[in-house]
Amino acid sequence: MKIVLASANKGKITEFQKLMPNDEVIAFSEILGKIEIVEDKDSFKGNAIKKAQTIYEELIKIGQNDVIVISDDSGITVPALNNEPGIYSARYAGEGSSDKQNNAKLIENLNKQNLEKTAAFYTACIAIVYKGEVYTVHGWMHGNVINKELGEGGFGYDPMFIANGFDKTLGELGYEAKKEFSHRTKALNLAKKVLDVIL
Numbered sequence: 001m002k003i004v005l006a007s008a009n010k011g012k013i014t015e016f017q018k019l020m021p022n023d024e025v026i027a028f029s030e031i032l033g034k035i036e037i038v039e040d041k042d043s044f045k046g047n048a049i050k051k052a053q054t055i056y057e058e059l060i061k062i063g064q065n066d067v068i069v070i071s072d073d074s075g076i077t078v079p080a081l082n083n084e085p086g087i088y089s090a091r092y093a094g095e096g097s098s099d100k101q102n103n104a105k106l107i108e109n110l111n112k113q114n115l116e117k118t119a120a121f122y123t124a125c126i127a128i129v130y131k132g133e134v135y136t137v138h139g140w141m142h143g144n145v146i147n148k149e150l151g152e153g154g155f156g157y158d159p160m161f162i163a164n165g166f167d168k169t170l171g172e173l174g175y176e177a178k179k180e181f182s183h184r185t186k187a188l189n190l191a192k193k194v195l196d197v198i199l
């Protein structure tokens with residue numbers, strides 16, 4: 001089936017394509033070009049719904065009525081840092097900041113609290129819009145963040161994150177390991193069950 005991803009994040013897009021190898025998964029920008037969606041909701045779910053609905057409506061305008069739109073709003077939460085960065089993960093170091101800058105900000109804030117390693121978890125909310133109806137599912141991955149970056153794999157905060165049961169960061173383990181148990185994999189497995197019912 002053809003799925004339009006309401007995401008501009010290359011790391012996420014690659015992960016979705018690897019997780020759905022039998023489907024045609026394309027980024028919205030390939031059809032609609034650049035669209036800026038303001039993520040002004042107060043939850044992963046609110047932002048995921050907004051992204052999926054915005055792209056769905058733009059596709060309707062150009063006559064694409066039968067598409068499945070999927071979005072992902074995600075982030076990392078560090079309880080010892082007052083639950084930062086949470087829904088602000090993509091812009092922790094300011095609007096338009098890079099993964100490198102966000103990681104540097106997280107390291108700085110961990111160091112301010114003398115935290116070399118502390119509990120953290122990723123959340124992913126996936127929203128599906130199909131024939132005007134909205135469905136949402138969530139997935140989580142628990143572990144620890146450390147105050148340095150190790151490895152080059154994954155994206156975003158992955159070089160700082162050690163999943164429970166492992167002694168290496170997701171940056172060191174690489175995607176083949178991450179895809180077995182990530183927040184996005186878990187959410188997408190639930191999303192696939194929703195698709196099985198609604199399609």
Ligand SMILES: O=c1[nH]c(=O)c2ncn([C@@H]3O[C@H](COP(=O)(O)OP(=O)(O)OP(=O)(O)O)[C@@H](O)[C@H]3O)c2[nH]1
Nearest residue numbers: 007008009072073074075076089090155156157158
């Ligand atoms: O190391 C990471 N591994 C992951 O698996 C992961 N999932 C989310 N994140 C972080 O959370 C932000 C999401 O913010 P976000 O959902 O708004 O996405 P985004 O703005 O990057 O793209 P879009 O999908 O909104 O277009 C991202 O930028 C990352 O910083 C991750 N970091």
Ligand SMILES: [Mg+2]
Nearest residue numbers: 009039073090
């Ligand atoms: Mg975003």
